[in-house]
Amino acid sequence: xxxxxxxxxxxxxxxxxxxxxxxxxxxxxxxxxxxxxxxxxxxxxxxxxxxxxxxxxxxxxxxxxxxxxxxxxxxxxxxxxxxxxxxxxxxxxxxxxxxxxxxxxxxxxxxxxxxxxxxxxxxxxxxxxxxxxxxxxxxxxxxxxxxxxxxxxxxxxxxxxxxxxxxxxxxxxxxxxxxxxxxxxxxxxxxxxxxxxxxxxxxxxxxxxxxxxxxxxxxxxxxxxxxxxxxxxxxxxxxxxxxxxxxxxxxxxxxxxxxxxxxxxxxxxxxxxxxxxxxxxxxxxxxxxxxxxxxxxxxxxxxxxxxxxxxxxxxxxxxxxxxxxxxxxxxxxxxxxxxxxxxxxxxxx
Numbered sequence: 001x002x003x004x005x006x007x008x009x010x011x012x013x014x015x016x017x018x019x020x021x022x023x024x025x026x027x028x029x030x031x032x033x034x035x036x037x038x039x040x041x042x043x044x045x046x047x048x049x050x051x052x053x054x055x056x057x058x059x060x061x062x063x064x065x066x067x068x069x070x071x072x073x074x075x076x077x078x079x080x081x082x083x084x085x086x087x088x089x090x091x092x093x094x095x096x097x098x099x100x101x102x103x104x105x106x107x108x109x110x111x112x113x114x115x116x117x118x119x120x121x122x123x124x125x126x127x128x129x130x131x132x133x134x135x136x137x138x139x140x141x142x143x144x145x146x147x148x149x150x151x152x153x154x155x156x157x158x159x160x161x162x163x164x165x166x167x168x169x170x171x172x173x174x175x176x177x178x179x180x181x182x183x184x185x186x187x188x189x190x191x192x193x194x195x196x197x198x199x200x201x202x203x204x205x206x207x208x209x210x211x212x213x214x215x216x217x218x219x220x221x222x223x224x225x226x227x228x229x230x231x232x233x234x235x236x237x238x239x240x241x242x243x244x245x246x247x248x249x250x251x252x253x254x255x256x257x258x259x260x261x262x263x264x265x266x267x268x269x270x271x272x273x274x275x276x277x278x279x280x281x282x283x284x285x286x287x288x289x290x291x292x293x294x295x296x297x298x299x300x301x302x303x304x305x306x307x308x309x310x311x312x313x314x315x316x317x318x319x320x321x322x323x324x325x326x327x328x329x330x331x332x333x334x335x336x337x338x339x340x341x342x343x344x345x346x347x348x349x
Contacts, residue, residue, distance in 0.1 A: 016074035020093030027066040033058045039153040047076040057164050063137040090127045090138050097226035099233050105131040107228050111223040113183050121216050130169040166242045180259045189264050202280045214270045221263040227256035298339050302332045
């Protein structure tokens, strides 16, 4: 982080300060208000315009893109009666995923991951607040996660209009968790590709890529596990949750479990890939040592013979023989061939 958490030292809890990387998007507000029959959508650039748009007696859904304007976000949260500690957590881009229940709302934070063009994963915190007649969504990037939901709101009598804010919060969370499926599939493709490359050319580049992916999966697994608690607690009995929406939150828990299980499976797959790399490296080393050992074993008796006849004794009858040199070469060849035949018969190479 560029802005360290130490900036909060000495400040009162709930002080609105943005903690995170430079702004990922210009501040913008996408606002929707609806009842059982009508819906209206408008975009704004300041919280003051949002306040004028909000209407009592209807469900108000506000998506704030870009949270770096701390004072603007704080004023919006204050307008909806949110606790200052919620504001502090929204503005902290390193806030761990969690869910908290307040007297007038339910607040949760989840961590998403985006696949960049360079193949790196970039994190993003997304905060959601569910109130009696409002849903607030805070994102760091200007990505329209919820366009499908707004499209559904154009259809009269849809389930969102029928069940209100609690079902809307489910629909939003469902879309956000579905973002993980993109990352899960991307990781699966990367792991399969590494598995194929591992048996073709097991070099250091593959080991480094395995190590990098293991770190990414470890981080994602740490931030996906809280999804289970978030989904589970949304499905519990609460005055802000319509009883008719609880089965949908149980389905959300099922989706979260699939994501967490997939991350665990990818962790195991990458660990196995690393083990396979080390096993293949050991096998390659054993093959080299086998070749050197066999070569050495063949040359040991040949070296012995060369050493014997290389001694400077005066009386060595074989040295005076006309065919002694050729006989020795032939004898050495027979020994080498015999040893190679024996090693082959024993399946040592």
